[in-house]
Each structure stands twice: as structure tokens, then as C-alpha cells.
Amino acid sequence: xxxxxxxxxxxxxxxxxxxxxxxxxSSSVSVYLFWYVQYPNQGLQLLLKxxxxxxxxxxxxxxxxxxxxxxxxxxxxxxSVHISDTAEYFCAVTETRGGSNYKLTFGKGxxxxxxx
Amino acid sequence: xxxxxxxxxxxxxxxxxxxxxxxxxxxxxxxxxxxxxxPGLGLRQIYYSMNVEVTDKGDVPEGYKVSRKExxxxxxxxxxxxxxxxxxxxxxxxxxxxxxxxxxxxxxTVT
Numbered sequence: 001x002x003x004x005x006x007x008x009x010x011x012x013x014x015x016x017x018x019x020x021x022x023x024x025x026s027s028s029v030s031v032y033l034f035w036y037v038q039y040p041n042q043g044l045q046l047l048l049k050x051x052x053x054x055x056x057x058x059x060x061x062x063x064x065x066x067x068x069x070x071x072x073x074x075x076x077x078x079x080s081v082h083i084s085d086t087a088e089y090f091c092a093v094t095e096t097r098g099g100s101n102y103k104l105t106f107g108k109g110x111x112x113x114x115x116x
Numbered sequence: 117x118x119x120x121x122x123x124x125x126x127x128x129x130x131x132x133x134x135x136x137x138x139x140x141x142x143x144x145x146x147x148x149x150x151x152x153x154x155p156g157l158g159l160r161q162i163y164y165s166m167n168v169e170v171t172d173k174g175d176v177p178e179g180y181k182v183s184r185k186e187x188x189x190x191x192x193x194x195x196x197x198x199x200x201x202x203x204x205x206x207x208x209x210x211x212x213x214x215x216x217x218x219x220x221x222x223x224x225t226v227t
Contacts (some may be wrong), residue, residue: 006158007121009156043120043210043218043221044159044216075176090159105175106151106158106159
């Protein structure tokens with residue numbers, strides 16, 4: 001069975017500082033990986049995804065993530081955050097068999113708070 | 117506009133009173149799913165459907181039912197709600213191998 005661990009439940013940072021949100025996964029087979037963002041009182045929207053190919057994935061709003069198979073990690077980074085990046089971020093994994101959304105498993109979330 | 121629509125957005129009910137949360141998508145997606153979101157637990161899958169008349173249990177199906185009689189609709193049914201089903205519920209849909217589209221959520225309180 002697959003699982004996702006988001007190592008930090010809360011990450012406070014100052015505006016224009018860099019940020020890294022950490023995600024580790026566990027699976028016995030090949031996986032697809034995702035990062036979703038949830039702004040207050042809204043549903044989730046996709047930030048970026050890794051399906052195959054280059055291990056460095058670029059997403060919306062200046063975010064990027066790197067897939068590291070040996071460390072089973074998929075950390076999310078942004079070089080300079082804005083106040084508007086304040087949100088909860090979810091890492092998610094699914095096994096490649098059965099399609100990319102079959103039994104998607106989410107981490108518990110990381111609340112990113114950007115302070116002025 | 118492509119969207120997943122959930123109704124109602126907010127619902128307060130009492131223990132044991134049957135309720136249905138509706139979910140409709142206008143993108144002709146085959147795949148639909150229900151999640152519940154609880155503080156500190158992230159999102160957990162309740163049920164999913166790969167296509168019409170095809171449904172399967174997720175990680176936390178107890179106390180819930182679903183049906184998929186037509187492609188666009190995937191209602192979530194709580195036959196006898198209990199306080200531990202107080203939660204924020206999300207419906208999502210997609211084609212295979214494409215990202216999920218989420219609804220805006222239904223906040224359910226069971227007293």
C-alpha cells in the first residue's frame with residue numbers, strides 16, 4: 001500500500017524568502033506524484049505533477065518540485081514567496097497501474113503562512 | 117465553464133436523519149471520487165467511480181453510500197449520519213491520467 005508523509009504541518013516564512021515543503025512517499029511500485037494547493041474556503045487545485053520524464057517539474061505560480069526516486073521524496077520549492085501563497089499544500093501519490101487518479105492518497109497537509 | 121458542483125455548501129443535521137450531498141460535473145469525466153477532509157488528517161478517500169455503474173470503496177467507506185447512474189452525477193448518501201461524520205467533504209472528477217478537478221466542498225455538521 002502507498003503512503004505519503006508531509007514532514008512539516010506548518011511552515012511560517014517571511015515574504016520574498018525561499019521555501020521548501022517536504023514530502024516523502026512509500027510504495028512498492030512505480031508512482032505518480034502531485035502537489036495540490038487549497039486556499040481558504042476553496043477546493044483543491046493542482047500545482048504540479050510528476051508522471052514521467054524530467055525529475056524537475058515546474059508548476060503554476062512559480063513553484064517547482066523534484067522527484068528523487070532513491071530518497072522517495074517529492075519536495076516542493078519556491079525561490080521567493082508572496083503573501084498570496086499563504087495556503088495549505090497537499091502532496092499526493094498514486095500507483096501508475098490503473099491510471100493516474102486511481103486511489104490517490106494524500107498527505108496530511110502543510111500550512112504555509114507568509115508574513116510581511 | 118468547466119466545473120464540479122457540490123450542493124449544499126453547508127449542512128447542519130441531527131444524528132440518524134438521512135441526507136444526500138449531490139455532486140455534478142459538466143466535463144464528461146469518467147472518474148469521480150468523494151473525499152473527506154479533517155484537521156490533521158488531510159484528505160481521505162471515501163468512494164470512487166471509474167465509470168457509470170462502477171463504484172468501489174476508498175479508505176474510509178463506512179457509513180456512506182454512493183451511486184453512479186449517469187456519468188455527470190455522483191451523490192454521496194449518509195443513511196444514518198453520526199457526529200463522527202462531521203467533516204468537510206469534497207467531490208472530484210477527471211479523465212484517466214489527468215489531474216482531478218475538485219468541487220468547492222460541503223461542510224457537514226452532525227449534532
